[in-house]
Amino acid sequence: MASSPDDGQPRRPSRGQSYRWGGTGGRWASPRSSEAESGGGSWQPPEEHRTPAHQHDRTPLHPGAWWLWSLALGTAATRTTNPLLLALLITVSAYVVATRRPHTPWSRSYGAFVRLALAVLLIRLAFALTLGSPIPGTHVLLALPEVPLPHWAQGIRLGGEVTAEALTFALYDGLRLATLLLCVGAANALASPSRLLKSLPGALYELGVAVVVALTFAPHLIADVQRLRAARRLRGRPDKGVRGLLHVGLPVLEGALERSVALAAAMDARGYGRTAEVPPAVRRTTAALTLGGLLGVCAGTYGLLTAEGGAYGLPVLLAGVAAALAGLWLGGRRTLRTRYRPDRWDMRAWLVAASGAAVAALLALAASRDPAALHPGVVPLVAPTLPLWPAAAVLIGLLPAFLTPGPEAANTRKEPT
């Protein structure tokens, strides 16, 4: 898939390969590099950044590993309702985020996820409080006035008695959901989704870029809203409140649209969507494989789901998947793209992903072996206890905090001289 440097492109022979800009870099890196925020640092020789040691220590972990780890912790959270275990899971993921998230704008999204998780928990409790619960309980905490509902709304209750059992059940349930959200938030903070999309196979690359552009759209939109609200203040209009927000809506969308068009032009001018010449035979084969593969997947799935197709379902499905993958691989030959410093899946990535998987697997095992410990009883109400070996299993999830490189302190500031 990777083509040789000058493959198929007319370019001047003497360029690039022979000329070295870097050789006199010192002349061009000026005193101004101490610009803006940095406090008087001075320029350092470029070799500093090229030493192998520097690379080795600082190579960030493959984003896929972070996502696998986080999602595995999320999976583990779905296996239990024990609040102590869930709290432990939250603590483990939060600790890793706190010590290992990079200093980037998107890593601040963790705070938003924390707020979201809290909101989910509160909403779940509020529902249990007002709408009642199917959980039969005996410990009545308080009795709300019950709103009589018409007969067609049977099965729905508004108000009424609130039992400790129902609240506890809602708390456990909400906590599980919140933990799941926090795990996704951890993945977001540790490795931005756009970095993950960069690891897509070549044939899907253009799709990936579209998603990345859509993802960067949101922060730009927020920045636009802030700028325009500031401008409202300059006009002497209130800049706070919902009305202020509504009034800037149209200009913000206008600006966003204009920016998208400008970005599309820039991407086009920078070679986005260039394709290599492939022989027609290859092109036709690709189309046939992809189409046939997808049809196979559909037929196979249908076969698996219907009763009488059990025999042919699985083989057809597998053949379809194989054909689709082959089509994808062959389709990758049409794109010229190469990757700059692709994230490497190294030993640490294996270990991080494995630590997450281990937590999920061990909790699943525990859930089947000892369901009582992982799902503390609500009726009758008992105090949850911390089951020892599942708790130890959750602690395996802390491994990444010790395996991976810490965030670079010098990320937003220049290195001292």
Added chain:
Amino acid sequence: MIRFENVSVTYDGSARPSVRGVDFEVPEGELVLLVGPSGVGKSTVLGAVSGLVPHFTGGTLHGRVTVAGRDTRTHKPRELADVVGTVGQDPLSHFVTDTVEDELAYGMESLGLAPAVMRRRVEETLDLLGLAGLRDRPLSTLSGGQQQRVAIGSVLTPHPQVLVLDEPTSALDPAAAEEVLAVLQRLVHDLGTTVLMAEHRLERVIQFADQVVLLPGPGERPLLGTPAEVMAVSPVVPPVVDLGRLAGWSPLPLTVRDARRRAAPLRDRLTDRQPRLDHTARPLQPAPPTPGRRLFKRTKPDTTAASPVAEVRSLAVRRDRVQALRHVDLTVTPGETIALMGRNGAGKSTLLGALVGLVEPSSGSVRTGDAIPHRTRPRDLVRRVGLVPQEPRDLLYADTVAAECVAADDDAGATPGTCRALLSDLLPAVADDTHPRDLSEGQRLTLALAVVLTARPPLLLLDEPTRGLDYAAKARLVTILRGLAAEGHAIIMATHDVELAAELAHRVVLLAEGEVIADGPATDVVVASPSFAPQVAKILAPQHWLTVSQVREALR
């Protein structure tokens, strides 16, 4: 390398072609400058080189454009990406990825260069543009100058034979602009890159140009020639050429060095004359405090300045772990015009923001008139201070100029018609039903200015007012601002434009790293600094002349 053959471009929905009869050739390894007033189709000509016009913008292109032998009619922009590198006006809309290093690599990835080659070129480009310390930084956290350098770097990495740049230095401070231009100069001289560039600030770029293409007016045939030939007839000229025309030098000097060699007789004629500093009314209060007096300021406020329109005392602002301002003291008296200068990211916009209450001080105090800006209701604040932001369009919401004016009267609580009357004074030729978006850059700025002035604020703030303005629009702005200062408005403008500061400012405040490093009369501060001195000051040093109009008046 680039060849235009009788090209004319007509956009959809417009009756007349935007550019017509464009017929010239740019040989390999030349830096060609495209000049002309706003709205004559410079961007269209640039877009035609990269194929974005008409492939992307729509419209009809007659004639033929070839780049490195490839016809843009048959080659889409992406198929020209390996020979043409394009940088537009706004670097932010150019970025596809989110960190500096990825952005530099993006173009090469699209072209399918080998990873080893990419790695080397990224490192080379980081050094070439002085970006090595910023390699991992998210693009959104960079200052304007840094972003512009990254944008240029990102098109340099694929080693294009042709570079097309639309106003590469208009957002940059003088030092950053010189740096970018030095890089371009080096690309042209050492690597034989062909550069086609449009730029309003001719004083920065004219000396680097091998040829100049002048577009005299919309739809008029372009004129091609050496810089000296074209400058002799051009409607837009830098101060050095203006002075040369005034003094009758021939051939016209294009650089300060050439002009200085000829200037000895002119300096002799000017020795016994003094520049008239008071084009406008002088500040109503005695001269602003000199840097020496600032030392004592904290002990006792200046009692002679009876009622300053704004007062800033040991102001510090901290944002996102960055100290944007520290210990800033500033007193603004009525009728005074202050130019706020300094590099990109020095804290100019933050200081302006603090004065209109957009930025909350972390310590120290800000007062505009009798109000504390960030605690005052916007409706009351507009009568004390008005800010025209860097992008004047942000201030405009309505669909027509007339509606905008009505809204402005309403916001300011002024009698109906105030804004429209102001606008008619400042900009006579604007119809009521024009959409603000269809106005030119200079007209939009004037409309925003009228909107802000409707509330009659005694203090007027302008953030980079001359960005994207041609010389004619700038001259109009200068006249307007002088008039306002004469009426007693205090004006603070944050600007990189040394010529504007020289024309207008009574006083220059220089910021660096969030601190005031110089504060004094424009003549002293500006002339003392090599990067902030206007061209006329450099030519006529050691005499203290700042602008061509001063010299013209003295000679009269």
